[in-house]
Every structure is written in C-alpha cells, then in structure tokens.
Amino acid sequence: MTQPALAAVAPTTPPLAEAILDTLIHRIGKDAQAALPHDWLAATILTVRNDIIERWMASSKQAHAAGAKRVYYLSLEFLIGRLLRDAMANLSRTDEVREALASLGVNLADLEGEEPDAALGNGGLGRLAACFMESLASLDLPAYGYGIRYVNGMFRQRIDNGWQVELPETWLRHGNPWEFERRESNYRIGFGGEVVGDENGDIHWMPDESVEAVAVDTPVIGWRGARVNTLRLWTARARDPIRLDRFNAGDHEGALAASVRADTLVRVLYPADSTPAGQELRLRQEYFFSSASIQDIVRRHVQYFGDIRTLPDKAAIQLNDTHPAVSVAELMRILVDDHALDFDGAWEITRATFGYTNHTLLPEALESWPLPLFERLLPRHMQLVYAINAKILREARAQGQDDGAIAAISLIDEGGERRVRMANLAFAGSHSVNGVAALHTDLMKQTVFADLHRLYPDRINNKTNGITPRRWLFESNPGLTSLIREAIGDAFLDDATKLADLKPFAADAAFREKFEAVKRANKVRLSQHLREVMGVRLDPDAMFDVQVKRIHEYKRQLLNILETVALYDQIRSNPDKDWTPRVKLFAGKAASSYHNAKLIIKLANDVARRINADPAVRGLLRVAFVPNYNVSLAELIMPAADLSEQISTAGMEASGTGNMKLALNGALTIGTLDGANVEIRDHVGADDIVIFGLTAEEVAEKRAAGYNPREAIAASRELQQALSAIKGGVFSHDDPGRYAGLIDGLENSDWFLCCADFDSYAQAQRQVDARWTDRAGWNASAIRNVGGVGWFSSDRTIGEYARDIWKVM
Numbered sequence: 001m002t003q004p005a006l007a008a009v010a011p012t013t014p015p016l017a018e019a020i021l022d023t024l025i026h027r028i029g030k031d032a033q034a035a036l037p038h039d040w041l042a043a044t045i046l047t048v049r050n051d052i053i054e055r056w057m058a059s060s061k062q063a064h065a066a067g068a069k070r071v072y073y074l075s076l077e078f079l080i081g082r083l084l085r086d087a088m089a090n091l092s093r094t095d096e097v098r099e100a101l102a103s104l105g106v107n108l109a110d111l112e113g114e115e116p117d118a119a120l121g122n123g124g125l126g127r128l129a130a131c132f133m134e135s136l137a138s139l140d141l142p143a144y145g146y147g148i149r150y151v152n153g154m155f156r157q158r159i160d161n162g163w164q165v166e167l168p169e170t171w172l173r174h175g176n177p178w179e180f181e182r183r184e185s186n187y188r189i190g191f192g193g194e195v196v197g198d199e200n201g202d203i204h205w206m207p208d209e210s211v212e213a214v215a216v217d218t219p220v221i222g223w224r225g226a227r228v229n230t231l232r233l234w235t236a237r238a239r240d241p242i243r244l245d246r247f248n249a250g251d252h253e254g255a256l257a258a259s260v261r262a263d264t265l266v267r268v269l270y271p272a273d274s275t276p277a278g279q280e281l282r283l284r285q286e287y288f289f290s291s292a293s294i295q296d297i298v299r300r301h302v303q304y305f306g307d308i309r310t311l312p313d314k315a316a317i318q319l320n321d322t323h324p325a326v327s328v329a330e331l332m333r334i335l336v337d338d339h340a341l342d343f344d345g346a347w348e349i350t351r352a353t354f355g356y357t358n359h360t361l362l363p364e365a366l367e368s369w370p371l372p373l374f375e376r377l378l379p380r381h382m383q384l385v386y387a388i389n390a391k392i393l394r395e396a397r398a399q400g401q402d403d404g405a406i407a408a409i410s411l412i413d414e415g416g417e418r419r420v421r422m423a424n425l426a427f428a429g430s431h432s433v434n435g436v437a438a439l440h441t442d443l444m445k446q447t448v449f450a451d452l453h454r455l456y457p458d459r460i461n462n463k464t465n466g467i468t469p470r471r472w473l474f475e476s477n478p479g480l481t482s483l484i485r486e487a488i489g490d491a492f493l494d495d496a497t498k499l500a501d502l503k504p505f506a507a508d509a510a511f512r513e514k515f516e517a518v519k520r521a522n523k524v525r526l527s528q529h530l531r532e533v534m535g536v537r538l539d540p541d542a543m544f545d546v547q548v549k550r551i552h553e554y555k556r557q558l559l560n561i562l563e564t565v566a567l568y569d570q571i572r573s574n575p576d577k578d579w580t581p582r583v584k585l586f587a588g589k590a591a592s593s594y595h596n597a598k599l600i601i602k603l604a605n606d607v608a609r610r611i612n613a614d615p616a617v618r619g620l621l622r623v624a625f626v627p628n629y630n631v632s633l634a635e636l637i638m639p640a641a642d643l644s645e646q647i648s649t650a651g652m653e654a655s656g657t658g659n660m661k662l663a664l665n666g667a668l669t670i671g672t673l674d675g676a677n678v679e680i681r682d683h684v685g686a687d688d689i690v691i692f693g694l695t696a697e698e699v700a701e702k703r704a705a706g707y708n709p710r711e712a713i714a715a716s717r718e719l720q721q722a723l724s725a726i727k728g729g730v731f732s733h734d735d736p737g738r739y740a741g742l743i744d745g746l747e748n749s750d751w752f753l754c755c756a757d758f759d760s761y762a763q764a765q766r767q768v769d770a771r772w773t774d775r776a777g778w779n780a781s782a783i784r785n786v787g788g789v790g791w792f793s794s795d796r797t798i799g800e801y802a803r804d805i806w807k808v809m
C-alpha cells in the first residue's frame with residue numbers, strides 16, 4: 001500500500017488537527033458535528049497531554065536513575081487556575097494548536113474560556129503553591145506537590161443586590177481530562193481508636209475508623225518543557241463502600257454511610273483565608289492528606305533506597321503553613337512504630353527532612369486544636385506530641401529559659417482550654433523555618449516565635465515570595481511580552497532578572513508610546529469583558545486603579561472606599577478642577593463567616609451604584625466591584641491595571657504576591673511599607689512607587705500607646721465627611737443604619753488604623769493624580785517597574801529554597 005491516498009483525502013489538515021479529531025471521535029465518542037465546546041476542549045487537552053506523558057515518564061526515570069533527592073511540597077491549597085494555555089505555552093505549541101483547531105473550524109480562545117478554573121485554594125498561599133510547582137519543573141528539579149482533590153473548590157461568588165452570595169464551584173462537572181487516577185497508589189488512613197502496647201513493649205495504634213486515600217495525578221510542565229513533575233492530589237474512598245447486610249435489611253442510606261463519610265472528607269475547601277476553620281472536619285482533612293503523603297514518600301524512599309535512615313538525604317518535605325504540620329507527628333509515628341527506630345533517632349531524621357514556611361502572624365490565624373479533639377482523633381500522635389514537647393522543653397530549660405519562655409515554646413497552650421499549637425510543632429519538627437518577605441521574617445523573630453528563635457537561633461530564614469513570569473506575563477500579557485522582546489531580545493524569557501535591560505527604554509519616547517498603546521489595548525480588553533459580565537461601561541483612557549485580593553480588614557479595602565467617598569465629595573464640591581479620571585476596581589471574596597468583610601463588599605457596591613449614577617461626577621470617577629475574583633480574572637485584570645493598591649496595615653501582610661503581578665505588568669504601586677512592598681521599593685527605586693502611612697514599627701508603637709482613632713478623625717475634615725456620609729445612610733437609603741456598626745468600629749477602636757493612615761493615603765492619591773497628568777513621566781515609571789521586578793520571579797525564590805533549605809541545587 002502507498003501513503004499518498006491518505007494525504008489526498010485532506011491535503012490541508014495538519015497532523016495535529018488529525019490527532020485532535022481522532023481523539024474527539026475515539027476518546028470522547030463524538031464527531032465534529034455533534035461535539036459541544038467542552039468536548040472539543042477535552043479532545044484538545046487529551047491530545048496536548050499525549051505529548052506531556054512521555055516527558056513525564058522520562059522525568060521520573062531520569063530522577064530515579066540518578067538517585068536524585070526529591071522535593072515534596074505539602075499544601076492544603078493549590079490555586080492552579082486553567083492549565084491548557086499554560087501547558088501549550090510551556091511546550092511552545094500555542095500557535096500550532098491554534099492553527100490546528102482553526103483548520104477544524106474551532107477557535108482556541110473560545111476553548112480556553114471553556115476550561116474550568118481549578119480553584120483548590122483561597123488566595124495568595126494557594127497561588128504561591130501553584131507558582132512554586134511551575135518553577136520547580138522549570139528549574140528541572142524533581143518534585144511532587146501533595147494536596148487534596150476537592151470536589152468543590154473555592155466557592156463561586158455572585159453579587160446579588162450588592163451582597164456576596166456563595167455558590168458551589170463545580171469544576172469537575174465535565175470530568176478533568178488533565179488528571180490520572182492511580183488506584184494502585186492508595187493508603188489506609190486511620191482515625192480514633194486506642195493505643196495498645198504488646199508483650200514486647202511495641203506500640204500499636206488501633207484506629208476505630210479508616211478511609212482509603214487514592215492518588216490523582218496531574219502533570220506540571222516546566223518552561224520550555226524542561227521537565228514534567230507531578231501534582232498528586234488525594235481523593236477518599238470508603239474501605240467498605242457498601243454494607244450489603246444493611247442494604248438488604250432495607251437500610252439503604254445507612255448501608256452507604258461510610259461512602260458518604262469518605263466523600264465528605266474531600267468535598268469542600270474551607271473557605272477561610274487566614275482564619276482557621278476550627279472544625280473537626282478540617283483537622284480530619286489535614287491528617288488525611290498529611291498521612292497519605294508521608295506514607296507515599298516513605299514507601300517511595302524505601303522502595304528506591306532501601307534504608308529509611310537515609311530519608312533526609314533523598315527527600316525534602318516543605319510544609320506550606322501549618323495545615324500539614326501534623327505530618328511531623330505522622331512521620332515520627334511511622335519511624336518509631338512501623339520502622340522500629342528509637343525516638344531520638346527518629347526525631348533527628350524528622351527534623352532533617354522537614355522545612356516549614358510561615359505565612360501569617362495574625363494570632364487568630366495561628367492554628368491550634370483543642371487537646372481533647374486532637375487526642376480523640378489521633379491518640380498515638382497525641383502521645384508523640386507529648387514526647388516531643390518533653391524533649392524540647394528539656395532543651396529550653398537546659399538553656400536557662402524562664403517560665404514565660406517555656407510556656408511560649410510549649411507545643412501545648414496551657415492558658416485556658418488546652419490546645420495543641422501546630423506552628424510550634426512545625427517549628428520544632430523542622431530544620432528550617434522561613435518567612436515569606438524580609439519584614440515578615442524579622443517580625444517572626446521579634447514576636448510570635450521570639451522564644452523559639454532564642455532556643456533555635458539558626459532556624460529562621462527568609463525566602464521572599466515570587467510569581468511565575470510565564471503565567472503572569474508571557475501568557476496573560478502577550479502584547480507586553482512581544483514589545484519587550486522587540487526592545488531587549490529574548491534573554492528575559494529564561495531569566496526574568498534580564499528584564500532590567502528594559503529600564504533604559506523608559507527614556508525612549510517612541511517606546512513609551514508603544515508601551516502605552518499595549519496598556520490601552522489591555523484596558524479595552526478588560527472593559528469589554530466587564531461590559532459583558534456586569535454591564536458596566538469603563539473609559540479605557542481613565543486611570544485603572546485596582547484593589548484585587550481577598551476581602552479582609554487588614555488589607556483595608558475600607559480605607560480605599562473611604563478615600564473614594566472623600567474624592568466623590570470633592571469632585572462634587574469642585575466640579576471645575578481638572579480631576580484625573582479614575583476607574584476604581586475592586587474584586588475579591590470574603591470568607592463566608594466573616595461578617596465585616598461581607599459588609600465591606602456591600603459597601604463597595606453601594607458606593608459604586610451611587611457614584612456611577614451621579615451625573616455631577618461626569619464620568620470622572622467610576623467604581624466597580626467585579627464578581628468572582630479567581631486566577632482567570634486576575635490574568636485579565638493585571639495587564640490592564642495602571643495603579644496597584646497594596647495598602648494593608650504595616651506589619652500585617654506577610655508578603656503579598658498580587659503586588660508583584662501588578663508591578664510586572666506595568667502598574668505603579670500605591671502602598672504601605674508592608675510585606676514584599678518594602679522589597680519592591682528597593683528593586684524599582686523609591687521614585688517609582690508611592691509609599692504612604694505608618695511603618696510596622698509605628699503601628700506597634702501606636703497600638704501600645706493606646707491609639708485613639710477619634711484624634712485622627714478630629715484632625716481630618718475629609719475623613720469626617722466620608723465617615724458621616726456612610727454612617728448617615730447616603731449610600732444606603734434602603735437601610736440607612738446598615739453601616740453604623742462598621743463605622744462605629746472605626747471610630748471606637750480601628751484596630752487596622754484606617755483613620756490614622758487616611759490623610760497620608762489621600763495625599764498620596766493626589767500625588768498619583770499629578771503624576772498621571774504627566775504621561776511621559778507615568779509611562780517611564782511604569783516601564784521601570786516592569787524592568788525592576790524580575791527578581792520577584794518564583795524561579796529566584798525556588799532557587800533559594802533549593803540551595804538553602806532543600807539542598808538540591
């Protein structure tokens with residue numbers, strides 16, 4: 001037989017198109033006529049995935065053959081977003097796929113929009129985990145991410161009459177073509193029961209309940225396909241899915257109770273950002289995924305290397321905040337009970353294997369569990385926690401620490417109801433404890449961990465967060481990426497610090513104009529989207545001023561709203577002044593139980609409705625609250641932003657990463673000296689960032705001195721007017737008292753110092769207005785921001801973890 005006959009059938013169909021069509025027919029079971037958009041999407045993903053599988057296997061084989069040390073990143077959250085565009089871009093196949101689909105009459109951009117946004121995380125902490133996974137693969141480091149495959153991830157946010165409404169996100173509705181269920185990789189996870197000793201003195205934990213954890217793997221592709229790592233998410237299955245005896249006796253639901261309990265474990269992501277859920281189910285989730293991951297790591301190590309005692313040479317386990325901290329006790333249990341190591345030997349191995357990353361110093365966010373709950377659910381781990389505690393308290397006493405320090409170091413909080421402190425467990429059980437920005441790391445040493453730091457002075461170190469430039473520049477902002485390539489060549493594609501070569505172009509008038517044109521096109525794109533989804537009309541020539549992040553009092557959306565109200569008042573009082581046209585964009589979700597955060601969302605919407613409808617404003621100020629902030633929306637907003645609001649109370653934002661994404665896309669920052677803002681200022685230069693407000697030190701002093709917001713209010717006419725307008729119901733005619741409580745809180749306590757920082761913030765905003773008027777100056781500043789923040793690539797961050805903590809580079 002000869003080949004030409006085939007080619008004659010479809011002379012112009014590229015081979016990739018044939019492959020997609022073949023997948024559509026044979027894997028999805030639809031032909032081109034019957035296929036719905038999600039069918040085309042699945043066929044495209046499965047076809048692209050084929051290319052990944054071989055690299056994936058090659059990556060594993062190579063790591064195995066080299067006897068390489070592996071990195072294990074344990075995180076209860078992975079905010080990965082859509083994967084198709086990322087996969088195509090990292091494999092350099094985007095154009096090829098676009099053309100193949102076009103030859104089949106399918107538009108790639110439409111398909112990309114069909115892909116569900118995998119939101120297995122709340123905010124920055126989960127997105128960091130996703131950026132880290134991508135950088136690990138890009139740096140060719142063998143790594144696994146471990147987490148939970150939530151059936152419903154982060155809730156979908158709808159705004160109904162200005163109020164947040166939470167709806168379940170059904171991202172698995174059409175299945176997930178990226179994942180592979182590994183039924184053979186399953187582990188038994190026990191809960192409850194009792195601990196018994198046998199005649200040999202060996203300890204046995206006899207759980208009275210158990211479920212099976214089953215691995216579901218998703219490939220993570222590095223830049224230029226460098227390597228493919230695995231994101232292994234655990235799902236739960238009942239060990240006895242159906243009790244036939246009960247079923248046959250007529251108890252149909254009772255027969256399935258174990259299945260329902262297993263499903264419940266992986267059903268929802270707790271929608272709380274920086275406050276612990278405080279639920280038994282949450283502790284069960286934490287132990288479930290920690291135990292499955294540690295069992296998997298130990299199994300792999302013993303299988304490859306034989307001797308459990310070499311674990312720290314071949315495995316580095318990073319705990320993303322305290323959510324996986326029970327892993328410390330779980331590894332101890334496995335080493336002592338299953339591998340018969342003595343306690344001290346096991347402790348040495350454990351500490352050498354773990355590293356812990358702290359993400360918050362907010363007291364309400366430091367996880368601790370009521371001791372009776374911990375003991376009931378994990379009786380063997382409770383014993384081990386006591387034994388670990390005895391050991392570290394002995395060390396502290398030997399060092400001469402006083403009773404106050406001993407109480408602070410203890411793994412058990414003895415003040416009031418006794419609780420197990422997960423941060424102390426993670427700290428004690430790790431050889432490295434890192435903060436996520438320089439200021440945050442300093443504060444760790446001075447505050448929450450001061451006594452532990454004195455006991456183990458070499459343990460705390462800093463690793464300032466980063467973001468992957470692939471997703472947050474190349475993929476989300478192709479216009480700017482092309483422009484940068486024209487100007488400075490391609491070196492920055494592989495080394496983001498090379499973006500520094502862009503800085504001299506700030507002085508080039510022709511380049512500035514092209515830069516502004518790219519920004520404007522991104523603003524038009526966002527405006528079109530917002531017109532479609534929420535019917536709002538925005539002027540792309542106005543300044544796009546954005547505050548997009550979780551809604552939290554410490555992030556101070558309220559300060560921004562107060563200033564917006566004050567500006568509105570001024571525009572109405574001085575209609576003839578040459579006001580800078582502004583669009584104020586807010587987006588973000590509030591934890592469902594967080595009353596004030598939800599009220600702030602309502603306030604933003606109420607203020608938007610009033611201002612946008614007031615003809616006196618003449619379009620000089622527009623306010624919009626964009627619903628359902630997620631990774632995909634962030635990818636649209638970041639490239640279109642002119643001004644980045646990073647205005648948290650100094651000392652309260654551990655790092656922030658939204659600040660980095662916005663600067664990388666050429667937004668100027670207005671911000672406090674908090675988190676990574678401090679280092680952003682160092683990298684872009686003090687002239688290209690607008691800093692205002694109290695420093696972390698001043699905040700601490702003010703609070704210690706008994707801060708009274710009424711003094712700040714008395715000193716500011718603008719603030720008085722804004723507060724009384726909101727309190728008096730100007731924005732809530734339907735319910736004039738709606739915001740009385742919120743404003744009372746500001747007037748009487750104002751823990752987050754909105755009032756203290758108001759004047760400084762308002763002045764900074766007027767300085768921003770003046771800068772905007774000087775278009776050349778503004779664009780030059782924006783260009784220097786892009787050129788200045790290459791250091792915030794997560795490749796740099798991961799390089800530091802790899803060298804200093806994991807010792808794999």
Ligand SMILES: *Cc1c(COP(=O)(O)O)cnc(C)c1O
Nearest residue numbers: 123124549630631634656657658
């Ligand atoms: C980057 C990002 C965050 C974190 O934003 P911060 O401003 O650092 O709090 C939260 N959510 C999403 C969807 C993000 O992409």
